[in-house]
Each structure stands twice: as C-alpha cells, then as structure tokens.
Amino acid sequence: MNTITTIETRYFAFERDFVDSLRCIPMIVRYKLDTCRVKLQLSDWAKFNFDEKDLLAEMPCHAPDEVEMYADYVNELVWKYTSTVPSLLQNLDPAWVRMHVPAEVHERTHEWNCPVISATQWTQLNELERFALVKLSRSGHEGRNFPRALAEFGLATAC
Incomplete structure (x- = not known):
C-alpha cells in the first residue's frame, strides 16, 4: 500500500464478546498487522499479556516509521514468547481500499x-469498516459476525 490512512483505534460491537479480554485479535489490530505485512498467529496472540x-x-x-516500529514490536513480542518471528504476508x-465492492463480500x-x-x-464506509467486511468474508473467519457487521454499519437490519 502506498498511501496509509490514519485509522483511529476502534472496537466494533460485533467484537464485544471478546474485546474485554482480548482473547481474539480485534479488527483494529488485524488492520495494523496487514499494514505492516506481519502474519500473526492466534496461538502467538494468546501468549501475549493483556497490556x-x-x-x-x-x-x-x-x-x-510507525509501521516499522509496529512490525518490530510484534516481532519482539513473538520472539519473547516463542523464540521465533512471524512470517510476512506475501x-x-x-480489497478494502478499492472503490467497488469486492467479489468475496458480494458472495458472503x-x-x-x-x-x-x-x-x-x-x-x-470508512476504511476500517471495509477492511472488517473483507476479512469477515474470507474463509477462516467466524461467519456469524458478517451479518452483525452489516447491521452495525447500517447496511442491513437483519440477515
């Protein structure tokens, strides 16, 4: 990505069942990980303390410089707990930066x-909302949050 949009820290309502404990990786962190191209495993995330x-x-x-510092910090944390470093997203x-609705979102x-x-x-939608819909559209993500996200973003009342 050539242009990086400033995204404020925000937790979505559809994430409320885990935000208090941060047992899962919230979308704001997923967005930042993609920004710095670091692939963090949930098993590594689970080892980090709440702070x-x-x-x-x-x-x-x-x-x-912030992207570089963020990636360095993630790498340090993973090293601290696993003596390995995370892989990079190749x-x-x-798809969330495109001005048309991605196919995977339509399919979902x-x-x-x-x-x-x-x-x-x-x-x-703002960039973080588009990011969330794309991520929730892809396999491996908990599907029940997709319609919740649509409702939260004012795109559907019930699915």
Missing part, C-alpha cells in the same frame, strides 16, 4: 441472504 495486546491496538501504525490484496451477502451492498454504500 501487550492493548498496546498493539493503541499503537499508531500509519506513517512509514500477497497482500487490500448472498450466502447470508443479506441485501446487496451498493458501490455508494461501500464508498461511504
């Missing part, structure tokens, strides 16, 4: 019988 997890959510990761596809709306998201609705 370390909270700091990863709060640390800035926008300007090039083929990052930032159909799977859940949710209303189709228009291009206008997509562009009115």
